[in-house]
């Protein structure tokens with residue numbers, strides 16, 4: 001017998017305002033055609049002026065709890081992945097905890113930029129397997145629209161706002177890859193690549209800053225590192241790429257998603273793709289895709305899923321799980 005962290009609920013929230021590519025043609029030297037063909041993005045959601053990351057996260061958390069048929073007091077911990085928390089402190093996670101009316105348990109943020117949700121899932125799994133929590137709400141939530149340089153066409157057309165959440169619960173398994181739940185995780189980072197993707201400001205430098213990215217350089221690392229980390233996680237679970245029912249990738253660029261799937265030998269009809277509708281929502285993209293994939297009827301109980309993501313750091317990783 002072995003304990004597993006099993007997904008018992010999933011939900012998401014997207015801000016009301018939808019911005020199609022054509023909107024950027026009014027202010028920038030760009031086109032719907034360029035954005036579509038280079039990134040696969042057609043539209044994205046932007047948070048309202050008075051809407052913050054913890055607002056989006058709270059809505060997603062409530063949707064996931066409802067899906068799980070659980071109440072906030074049934075949760076022992078909240079792990080929230082974000083690089084765009086409302087305030088310098090306290091954590092967005094504790095703000096969500098209060099908004100849910102939860103006075104028990106503990107909550108904290110995880111910051112690994114676009115790989116944040118994979119890092120949060122892995123940490124939540126560790127909390128569960130070590131007996132520190134029985135049920136964990138794992139959230140990815142971002143308002144990247146707040147750190148865009150609206151004069152930089154190479155970045156501001158790519159990102160969007162949103163949130164997604166999962167409820168993980170300790171359940172007994174057989175200790176085999178047939179078990180439901182998280183089967184293996186693989187985390188990596190290499191801080192030497194800081195200059196490829198960063199925000200040129202922060203608390204200790206006394207500013208908020210804007211996102212800066214050498215997109216084509218990040219692209220070069222992405223396919224290689226994502227296919228490798230997915231394979232490492234799968235192999236650790238005693239599985240191979242052929243066992244995968246769904247790749248649920250970080251949604252940054254359709255060409256990265258296609259390149260990674262191709263390298264893994266997995267056809268695109270086994271990949272959940274939402275990048276056209278959400279753009280790159282950083283740490284929110286994977287839980288958003290899991291939730292949308294489930295609603296579309298793509299992801300079903302028992303399916304073997306591998307999620308993978310890469311972002312600023314560079315930080316990257318993958319989680320193999322059975323839904």
Ligand code: UT7
Pocket residue numbers: 029030031034035038039114153154155157158214215216217218219222252253256280282310311312
């Ligand atoms: O989620 C975190 C990780 N981030 C990523 O995974 C993003 C990875 N990178 C990418 O998705 C792609 O590199 C981009 C979509 C950012 C760019 O695509 P690319 O094929 O790598 O293009 P590029 O950066 O090499 O730029 C090609 C050209 C440049 O013009 P020149 O120098 O060839 O004349 C850019 O100035 O496209 C130009 N360009 C644009 N043109 C029209 C850059 N942005 C735009 C734009 N509209 N919005």
